Amino acid sequence: MKDKNSPFGSWESPISAKIAAESGITFEDLRVSKNKLVWLEGRPYEAGRYVTVGRDINSNTKDLIPNGYNVRNAVHEYGGASYAIHDDLLIFVNWDDQRLYKVVNRSKPQVITNCPNIPRGERYSDLSITPDGKWLFCVKESHIEIGEPENKIIAISLENPNVNYTVVQGRDFYSSPRVSSDGTKLCWLEWDHPNMPWDGCELHVADLQCNERFSIKREIIVSGGSNESILQPEWAPTGELYFITDISGWWNLSVWNGGDIKSVLVETKDHGGPAWRFGFSTYSFLSKNRIAMSSSNGLKGEVKIIGKSDIVSLEVPHTEITYLVGDRDNLYYVGSSPSTLPEIIRLKLDGSIKTIKKSSDIVFNEKFFSKPEQICFQTTENDVAYANYYPPTNPDFIGLENEKPPLLVLSHGGPTSSCTIALNLKQVQYFTSRGFAVVDVNYRGSTGFGKVYRDSLKGNWGVYDMDDCISAAHFLADKGLVDRARLIIKGGSAGGYTTINALTFRDDFAVGATYYGIADLSVFIGDTHKFESKYLESLIGPYSENKSLYHERSAINYTDHLSCPMIIFQGSEDKIVPPSQAEMISNALKKKLIPYSYILFEGEQHGFRKSENIIKSQEAELFFYGKTLGFTPSDKIAPIKIENSEFLRTE
Numbered sequence: 001m002k003d004k005n006s007p008f009g010s011w012e013s014p015i016s017a018k019i020a021a022e023s024g025i026t027f028e029d030l031r032v033s034k035n036k037l038v039w040l041e042g043r044p045y046e047a048g049r050y051v052t053v054g055r056d057i058n059s060n061t062k063d064l065i066p067n068g069y070n071v072r073n074a075v076h077e078y079g080g081a082s083y084a085i086h087d088d089l090l091i092f093v094n095w096d097d098q099r100l101y102k103v104v105n106r107s108k109p110q111v112i113t114n115c116p117n118i119p120r121g122e123r124y125s126d127l128s129i130t131p132d133g134k135w136l137f138c139v140k141e142s143h144i145e146i147g148e149p150e151n152k153i154i155a156i157s158l159e160n161p162n163v164n165y166t167v168v169q170g171r172d173f174y175s176s177p178r179v180s181s182d183g184t185k186l187c188w189l190e191w192d193h194p195n196m197p198w199d200g201c202e203l204h205v206a207d208l209q210c211n212e213r214f215s216i217k218r219e220i221i222v223s224g225g226s227n228e229s230i231l232q233p234e235w236a237p238t239g240e241l242y243f244i245t246d247i248s249g250w251w252n253l254s255v256w257n258g259g260d261i262k263s264v265l266v267e268t269k270d271h272g273g274p275a276w277r278f279g280f281s282t283y284s285f286l287s288k289n290r291i292a293m294s295s296s297n298g299l300k301g302e303v304k305i306i307g308k309s310d311i312v313s314l315e316v317p318h319t320e321i322t323y324l325v326g327d328r329d330n331l332y333y334v335g336s337s338p339s340t341l342p343e344i345i346r347l348k349l350d351g352s353i354k355t356i357k358k359s360s361d362i363v364f365n366e367k368f369f370s371k372p373e374q375i376c377f378q379t380t381e382n383d384v385a386y387a388n389y390y391p392p393t394n395p396d397f398i399g400l401e402n403e404k405p406p407l408l409v410l411s412h413g414g415p416t417s418s419c420t421i422a423l424n425l426k427q428v429q430y431f432t433s434r435g436f437a438v439v440d441v442n443y444r445g446s447t448g449f450g451k452v453y454r455d456s457l458k459g460n461w462g463v464y465d466m467d468d469c470i471s472a473a474h475f476l477a478d479k480g481l482v483d484r485a486r487l488i489i490k491g492g493s494a495g496g497y498t499t500i501n502a503l504t505f506r507d508d509f510a511v512g513a514t515y516y517g518i519a520d521l522s523v524f525i526g527d528t529h530k531f532e533s534k535y536l537e538s539l540i541g542p543y544s545e546n547k548s549l550y551h552e553r554s555a556i557n558y559t560d561h562l563s564c565p566m567i568i569f570q571g572s573e574d575k576i577v578p579p580s581q582a583e584m585i586s587n588a589l590k591k592k593l594i595p596y597s598y599i600l601f602e603g604e605q606h607g608f609r610k611s612e613n614i615i616k617s618q619e620a621e622l623f624f625y626g627k628t629l630g631f632t633p634s635d636k637i638a639p640i641k642i643e644n645s646e647f648l649r650t651e
Contacts, residue, residue: 075124333345385441437481516569575605627645
């Protein structure tokens with residue numbers, strides 16, 4: 001082992017890139033059917049394949065689909081809710097062809113939708129089987145016709161898949177088709193450009209007949225509009241329709257009984273999040289007309305049990321709770337915390353907890369985990385912003401005397417998203433255990449802080465997000481916690497856009513890393529997918545009226561301002577932020593003689609899923625920081641090519 005005193009960034013750490021990548025099994029879309037718990041499991045060690053897994057009443061756990069199938073859909077490009085289950089019947093979307101498949105009792109999958117002329121030209125998501133098991137309702141996205149893809153809700157007979165109906169169409173987007181337990185009502189969400197679902201959408205209900213004949217009648221709008229966001233509509237077993245709305249300024253639970261809408265729980269807390277993907281669940285129904293709702297806040301994990309006359313709070317050790325599902329008096333969810341990776345949990349109403357499955361069997365020494373400190377700091381326009389700060393932490397090392405650690409500033413994607421305090425080996429602990437300080441910024445526009453804070457980025461994207469990341473770095477530097485001369489910024493997607501802007505328009509950072517980031521907003525408008533094609537109208541403004549703003553906030557137009565090194569990562573099959581964006585900024589750095597590396601991963605999309613690529617990007621990032629900031633990582637890392645490396649300055 002090296003001396004206890006060692007330069008920040010060069011500390012030896014047991015959290016290797018391989019461990020960080022391969023301990024990243026993900027759990028999604030928990031379901032309960034016929035005394036069986038089912039979930040979707042993402043496996044980096046199987047080239048990022050997603051598998052439906054079932055666990056029966058005797059705790060036997062088995063994959064429900066064979067090798068060669070990958071349960072994932074590309075509707076909105078982000079997908080989600082890629083399977084549905086009813087007793088022993090499983091319907092799923094296969095990634096390679098985007099067709100629907102049927103499995104009965106782990107039988108060989110049988111395709112039930114036609115093969116379109118265009119590969120993956122018809123896509124399906126938000127799958128839901130009717131209570132009688134006879135019909136599948138889902139969102140269908142068609143890329144067959146020239147122009148913008150068409151979205152609609154369809155119903156497919158599971159007794160004869162050749163029989164299918166278009167339920168509703170004509171709006172730009174749909175989600176959440178759900179049939180009431182008696183089969184007589186259907187609800188769904190719909191909205192149009194330029195809104196995103198967290199800006200505003202409408203909750204519709206109609207009478208449904210799908211026995212001998214199929215029809216929907218007496219369609220009404222229950223709630224919503226252009227400035228009200230609705231999430232997770234679900235029918236209660238007793239017939240009421242529950243949903244989450246932000247009409248109070250926070251995403252809270254309400255109920256519609258066929259006439260009035262009543263608030264079930266109103267708190268200055270968001271009980272939902274932005275619907276980037278289909279299928280999230282933060283509440284569920286239990287026996288005796290009770291509702292369970294995740295209600296974690298800060299460093300405290302909590303599930304509320306809402307009865308007719310009382311609310312009981314169950315404290316849990318998980319600060320991040322997703323995919324909550326109820327089964328009589330049992331609850332299941334995916335939980336994580338500052339010291340635990342995601343795990344599937346069973347929670348009983350007496351408060352007892354059992355771990356069903358962990359995302360990793362590796363036993364970690366928590367002494368190497370940096371604990372988050374939630375900070376609030378002053379930023380521009382006399383506003384405040386929020387972040388989670390992680391100091392460098394390693395029981396075997398301390399920094400050199402009179403040396404302060406480099407700071408890695410994380411800018412999350414979205415930008416309508418947020419960072420959490422859940423244990424993050426790849427982005428946080430990999431670096432803090434090597435001697436970096438990390439600050440994960442919830443800049444203005446982030447979710448989890450109410451509608452006013454979420455909407456504050458509208459018209460200000462490319463400004464407030466950058467300002468807040470810089471303000472967070474200055475806040476920590478002013479406190480003497482980090483080295484002001486060794487500030488790093490990093491982000492993916494929208495966070496990559498923030499990163500590129502900060503490295504172009506400001507001189508606060510010494511180096512940066514961008515993952516599939518945006519360099520030219522005007523190109524992004526015409527070179528991205530339908531779901532986000534009008535997103536910038538709220539974040540910046542309509543292009544026809546604000547061309548100058550788009551120009552001013554695109555770093556590619558100001559490459560003469562670029563002055564510090566950058567490492568760039570990109571997936572070759574990214575349809576959201578295509579490789580052209582990475583190539584633009586790489587070419588600009590090349591011409592400016594600024595050191596950079598551009599690493600393109602073949603076969604990856606928006607976000608890397610293959611463990612070998614996650615490992616390579618992790619190690620390449622550390623190697624690049626070492627070369628540009630003047631330290632030598634202790635890890636044995638294969639060198640990467642740095643263009644213009646002769647111009648590196650590490651003094």
